[in-house]
Amino acid sequence: GAVVSQHPSRVICKSGTSVKIECRSLDFQATTMFWYRQFPKQSLMLMATSNEGSKATYEQGVEKDKFLINHASLTLSTLTVTSAHPEDSSFYICSARDSSQKTGGFYNTEAFFGQGTRLTVV
């Protein structure tokens, strides 16, 4: 199946610094990628939809200026957590859908998930 690589898998940073997380589709092109956040023992909550070549679409309650998303190419989306604070500590996971697998507006593949990034802000 298609592979999505997320890097880093774990990161510890100091409060006030910024952290960048990369999400790459390795063997397919993805015009759309999704970023999720998961707090301990909770479900995955969609943060934003990343669109190649345009601005990301953020879900209600997600701060655009804090969680910067860049989708500069068909295989790479990045999430930057700016001025991180301990409450930003979480598991962040991305997903990507193969743009070529679409028939008449109907995607015929699932979105493939990265391995996730565990962010700890100290």
Next chain:
Amino acid sequence: AQKVTQAQTEISVVEKEDVTLDCVYETRDTTYYLFWYKQPPSGELVFLIRRNSFDEQNEISGRYSWNFQKSTSSFNFTITASQVVDSAVYFCALSPYTGGFKTIFGAGTRLFVKA
């Protein structure tokens, strides 16, 4: 509203028991996908199955089986002869056409399989 409900927060079984994880979804879309994912302690999401809304056939894959019933908006997952390695959190998810097929996750069911 688009929503996935997994009413079972935690389930504990003894090895070799069968266990069914329930999933009920809500959507007004006629075109949508349903998924099950497994999340082991390592955190990564492991894809188990995808169903589109036009395919109500049940599926069996080894010890895993899924029952999709549109009439009750349910997509239940059964593990037969459970094993300790099945211990994980299992998420049911909905990806409706409205909104560009964003994936909406249920709260998850934590399964403990004891030896």
